[in-house]
Amino acid sequence: MTTSTRQLIEGFRRFRARHFDENEVQFRALVEQGQSPKVLVVACCDSRVDPALVLDCAPGDLFVVRNVANLVPPVESHGKYHGTSAALEFGVRTLGVQHIIVLGHARCGGIRALMNRDAEHENSFIDGWMELAETARSEVLRELADASDSERERACERRAILGSLRNLKTFPWIRERVEAGELTLHGWYFDIEHGELLRYDETANRFESL
Ligand SMILES: [Zn+2]
Numbered sequence: 001m002t003t004s005t006r007q008l009i010e011g012f013r014r015f016r017a018r019h020f021d022e023n024e025v026q027f028r029a030l031v032e033q034g035q036s037p038k039v040l041v042v043a044c045c046d047s048r049v050d051p052a053l054v055l056d057c058a059p060g061d062l063f064v065v066r067n068v069a070n071l072v073p074p075v076e077s078h079g080k081y082h083g084t085s086a087a088l089e090f091g092v093r094t095l096g097v098q099h100i101i102v103l104g105h106a107r108c109g110g111i112r113a114l115m116n117r118d119a120e121h122e123n124s125f126i127d128g129w130m131e132l133a134e135t136a137r138s139e140v141l142r143e144l145a146d147a148s149d150s151e152r153e154r155a156c157e158r159r160a161i162l163g164s165l166r167n168l169k170t171f172p173w174i175r176e177r178v179e180a181g182e183l184t185l186h187g188w189y190f191d192i193e194h195g196e197l198l199r200y201d202e203t204a205n206r207f208e209s210l
Pocket of ligand 1: 045070107
């Protein structure tokens with residue numbers, strides 16, 4: 001299925017009919033009172049894994065941060081352009097979300113690029129960004145030395161979620177809220193091959209079907 005800009009405009013008309021006519025009161029309240037989502041989702045840019053669609057949410061429900069391979073960088077004091085960190089800061093400190101979900105997914109192109117890195121694309125923005133998942137990559141290569149490429153990619157997609165959960169706790173205003181019980185961190189994995197949603201269970205140290 002391909003979407004042309006004409007289809008998008010038709011889509012907007014349906015959205016407008018739904019939210020500005022039928023539920024006008026609901027949407028107007030959101031506009032006038034501002035957003036107060038309880039959940040922040042870190043998701044991939046992948047066009048197949050839109051969190052609001054996959055989790056069947058309405059406007060105002062989710063504060064969404066999307067980047068290549070749904071990665072969270074560690075806190076850094078240098079540099080200026082930290083898009084993901086800025087969005088986390090706004091969601092946590094200004095909006096006061098109560099949950100952060102790192103939503104990984106199967107068949108992730110970013111993870112595939114990481115696992116099949118070649119010299120041809122060296123120094124690309126993607127390679128630089130994907131260094132955030134380097135620990136996940138080396139762990140998987142070591143532990144699944146005899147596995148197929150696709151098995152390793154699936155493993156790395158999940159392992160990278162755990163790295164992002166660790167990095168979330170390097171932000172002092174996240175760590176403090178987690179320790180105070182005001183904020184809960186979740187690692188979820190959307191298996192687009194089998195239409196399943198899995199959750200990381202910290203005690204069992206594995207992903208389990210929801
Ligand atoms: Zn992806």
